[in-house]
Amino acid sequence: MDVIINFDEVQNLLNSFANQEVYLHLETTNGAYASHNDASFYSASAYIRNAKITYRHGKIMGDGPYRVGLKLEIGWVYAEGLTHFELDESNRFLLAGHGQDGKLGVALQISKTPFE
Numbered sequence: 001m002d003v004i005i006n007f008d009e010v011q012n013l014l015n016s017f018a019n020q021e022v023y024l025h026l027e028t029t030n031g032a033y034a035s036h037n038d039a040s041f042y043s044a045s046a047y048i049r050n051a052k053i054t055y056r057h058g059k060i061m062g063d064g065p066y067r068v069g070l071k072l073e074i075g076w077v078y079a080e081g082l083t084h085f086e087l088d089e090s091n092r093f094l095l096a097g098h099g100q101d102g103k104l105g106v107a108l109q110i111s112k113t114p115f116e
Contacts, residue, residue: 021052023110027046028079049115055072056071082106083096093110
């Protein structure tokens, strides 16, 4: 995934998946890298895959790196630190945040079919 986020394109893609049942993949991975290099660094991560959700609307915010929020019926899902995006050949909307070293820090992915 090497396409830098285009604010308007990402907003249009968020709109295209709204108000329908979709599968969500969300993960943070900063701790997986940091704890191997610096034992004093507090390592934390989160991971969820193939959660079925329906979001009322999605919104991209910020000046880059970006935050994307998905408004659910009773709350929000959001990811912060996003830098890249693509709509792949399987029509999956993939967002990722990469650090200056190129390593993945956060991923937010939306699909009409389960992730493998």
